[in-house]
Amino acid sequence: MRRFFILAFLFILFFATAHEQKEQFILKPIGMISKVKESTKLILEKEYEPALQGLDKNSHVWVFWWFDRNDSVEKRSILQVHPCGNPENPLTGVFACRSPFRPNLIALSLCRILSVENNVVELEKIDAFDETPILDLKPYIPGYDSADDAVTSKWKR
């Protein structure tokens, strides 16, 4: 009987560990968006300042940020929405629109750079809230990042 319990315990332990090890990736915020009056800034953690070297040679930057207001199991399991929150738009998969509800809450905005100083990037504007966590920055590369003949859905606003 005791042997049975030991075996059962090891069995449960094995499956609990296997479940824990399901593949996942860890993101750490690299800074925060700051919106004060007319000014929009990316304030990076001081440790990431070297990673901005040369960004001032670019006019536009991709800002990757986190839809932090939707970070719950319930919201992350929403797979279809009416785009732009308008019920007149057909029910659409979140991978077929720019919904802020999605399994991985990565947001992407193309922004014009006004200045780069120390750990701060000043932008013309961004469609994100004040104090939103930033994940990554990449320079916008015309050609590589654009498609002249692209077709997409038109939604009612």
Added chain:
Amino acid sequence: MRRFFILAFLFILFFATAHEQKEQFILKPIGMISKVKESTKLILEKEYEPALQGLDKNSHVWVFWWFDRNDSVEKRSILQVHPCGNPENPLTGVFACRSPFRPNLIALSLCRILSVENNVVELEKIDAFDETPILDLKPYIPGYDSADDAVTSKWKR
């Protein structure tokens, strides 16, 4: 003396827990890239099939994938590189180029869609390896995702 040890233990426990709670976000792969001979496919987990609804109305898609070959503490702390691996290019911050070394290993590729069927999206091509984990898909929206007057650095290949 015993009271001291109990207090010390609680103190250590508190700080260990505080350290664990440093802000981080969890990503779960939504599928894998499959490259077999000439064919490039995004094979999504079956559970995400509803999220593709309507993607076939788009000609181009942003594919967000994970630089999984660089997922180590050492590689994720590289903040400057010579772009394109060419020492003739000036040392540049990883946020000012498209280096696969970066704190958060998010990769972004603009791809032409050939077909969308069930949980599979066939692409013309993608600059990623076979079996790379996929994080997110977003439709490419001309205008919102492009800048006609953009300026960027030119690197030697």
